[in-house]
Amino acid sequence: MPVTVTSFAPAQRRAAPPPAWAGVQHRHLASLSAIAREGSFRGAARTLGYSQSALSQHVAHLERVLGVSLLARRRGSAEVELTAAGELLLDHVDGILAVYRAAEADLDALASRARRVRIGVGEALAPTLLPRVLPAFAAAHPDVAIDITHFRCGADLAAALADGRLDIGIGDPPERRSSLATRPLAPEPYVLAAPAAWPVVRAPGVRAADLLEHLPLVRADDPAIAVAERELRARGLPLPAAGKVAPPSAVPPLVACGAGAAILPAGLVPAGEERIVRLPLDGLVSPRAVAVAWRGERRAAALVTDLVARVSAARPAVTAPLRAAA
Numbered sequence: 491m492p493v494t495v496t497s498f499a500p501a502q503r504r505a506a507p508p509p510a511w512a513g514v515q516h517r518h519l520a521s522l523s524a525i526a527r528e529g530s531f532r533g534a535a536r537t538l539g540y541s542q543s544a545l546s547q548h549v550a551h552l553e554r555v556l557g558v559s560l561l562a563r564r565r566g567s568a569e570v571e572l573t574a575a576g577e578l579l580l581d582h583v584d585g586i587l588a589v590y591r592a593a594e595a596d597l598d599a600l601a602s603r604a605r606r607v608r609i610g611v612g613e614a615l616a617p618t619l620l621p622r623v624l625p626a627f628a629a630a631h632p633d634v635a636i637d638i639t640h641f642r643c644g645a646d647l648a649a650a651l652a653d654g655r656l657d658i659g660i661g662d663p664p665e666r667r668s669s670l671a672t673r674p675l676a677p678e679p680y681v682l683a684a685p686a687a688w689p690v691v692r693a694p695g696v697r698a699a700d701l702l703e704h705l706p707l708v709r710a711d712d713p714a715i716a717v718a719e720r721e722l723r724a725r726g727l728p729l730p731a732a733g734k735v736a737p738p739s740a741v742p743p744l745v746a747c748g749a750g751a752a753i754l755p756a757g758l759v760p761a762g763e764e765r766i767v768r769l770p771l772d773g774l775v776s777p778r779a780v781a782v783a784w785r786g787e788r789r790a791a792a793l794v795t796d797l798v799a800r801v802s803a804a805r806p807a808v809t810a811p812l813r814a815a816a
Contacts (some may be wrong), residue, residue, distance in 0.1 A: 500626045516590060519583045521548035524578050532568050538757040550666060558748050575699040576763060582795035584652075588670075590784050591654045594600055604745065607793045610647045611804075612661030613712075613738045614641050614678060614755035615780065619660065622804040627797055634793060642712050642738060660801060662714060665783035671786030673798060675805040680718055683759050684751040691751075691767045700768040701751070703728045708750035710738040710758075718753055718775045742766065780805070 524534035524545075531542045538545070560576035563569075572580060611620060620638070630635065641647040644662025646805045651659045651670055664670050682698040684691040684705060691701065701720065709715065709732035719729055719815050733750055741752045744764040755778055759766055784794050 508610060509553070514552065515585075517547045518552050519586055521545045521575070522552060523580065523583050525549065525570060526572055526576070527562065529571075538767060588652065588785060590654070595654050595657075595785070605633055605793065605798060606632070606637065607657065608637045608639070608657045609797070610639045610641055610650055610656040610661070611621045612644065612647065612780075613642055614758040614778075615660055616640055617760065618757040619801065619804060621801045623797070624740055630796070631793065640739075643713070648783065653784060654785075656786065657791075658801075659783045659798055661780065663779050664783050670781045670783045671782045673802055675780040675782055675802060678755045678757055678780050679777050680771040681752060681756045681759065682744045682751055682771055683754050684767050684769065685745055685748045686687040686765050686767045687748055691769065694767070698726060698771050699774060701769070703730060706730065706742050707732045708741055708748040708752045709736045710737060710741045710752060711735050712738050714752060714755075714778055718771075718778075721775050722753075722771075727774065 505639060521534065521538065521540065521544075528534045528537060531545050534540075535542045535547055537588075540548075542808045556579070558575040558579075559573050560574055560579060564571060595596075598642045609620075616638075624636065628634070630683060639656070641650070641659075641661060644664075647659045647661045648655070648664040648670065651664075659670075660675075663672060663674070682702065684701070686691050686692065688705075690696065692707075707730055709719075713736075721766070722729060734744060735746060738754070738758055741754060741764065742759055744750065745752050745759075746763060752772070753775070755769065759768055782798055784791070784798060
């Protein structure tokens with residue numbers, strides 16, 4: 491095979507013209523990101539506190555400097571959508587803005603003597619995972635304050651992470667385009683939780699598939715539960731209309747007192763709750779994907795690194811008994 495070897499000779503240095511990106515500022519990129527997220531100049535202006543004309547100027551400046559069209563208005567509507575160039579740029583913009591937020595958070599942490607870690611966690615995961623993680627973490631870092639926020643919606647959790655309101659999030663994996671660093675965790679199985687007082691759910695050999703269309707349901711107000719229900723219907727299992735809709739954490743007590751059965755992540759059913767029977771939905775509903783996410787751009791993140799490692803190590807020990815109980 492012919493091989494060509496060339497010696498590199500550095501060219502004489504010349505003053506390079508300023509790159510086009512030299513004219514791009516944080517506010518221009520933040521405006522584009524907000525417009526893409528809100529779908530309109532009006533919504534982005536409300537979010538950022540700019541006037542719509544200012545946002546138009548920011549986008550026009552980006553388009554002029556970069557030489558591409560970034561937005562297109564939908565005919566007969568005030569809504570806008572990204573062009574192909576806008577989509578491509580946004581993939582990079584989210585990461586750039588995340589670096590700004592990470593730098594801001596690190597400087598704030600440096601200026602403040604108090605150490606704090608802010609944790610966001612999905613409601614279904616909090617009862618089983620946090621008790622296995624936080625006591626040892628708190629003992630290892632006795633001077634660290636721990637703030638915990640529960641989230642029903644994975645998108646809300648990811649947004650809080652991206653906006654700098656959280657240091658770590660445990661729940662639904664962020665969207666693929668997210669600038670967050672993520673690590674997959676063991677998935678959460680779904681169960682049909684039913685009142686133990688109902689004889690039919692304790693019959694020998696009974697399966698969830700045999701009961702689903704016949705039992706009154708209580709629905710957890712959680713987008714992931716709606717996805718699980720659609721999957722069941724796609725498999726030809728009709729579901730009755732829910733008689734009650736309640737926050738996820740409120741559903742197990744309703745099941746326990748006989749208000750209805752419910753499709754739930756297994757971890758949301760309290761361990762040792764004898765008034766509830768768990769019937770596995772394995773093979774009928776895909777397990778709920780779970781991930782731990784954080785802002786990987788942060789430099790002063792030793793606490794977050796330690797917490798991520800502890801969460802990752804504890805998760806398998808949580809899911810094993812959940813599957814056994816189901």
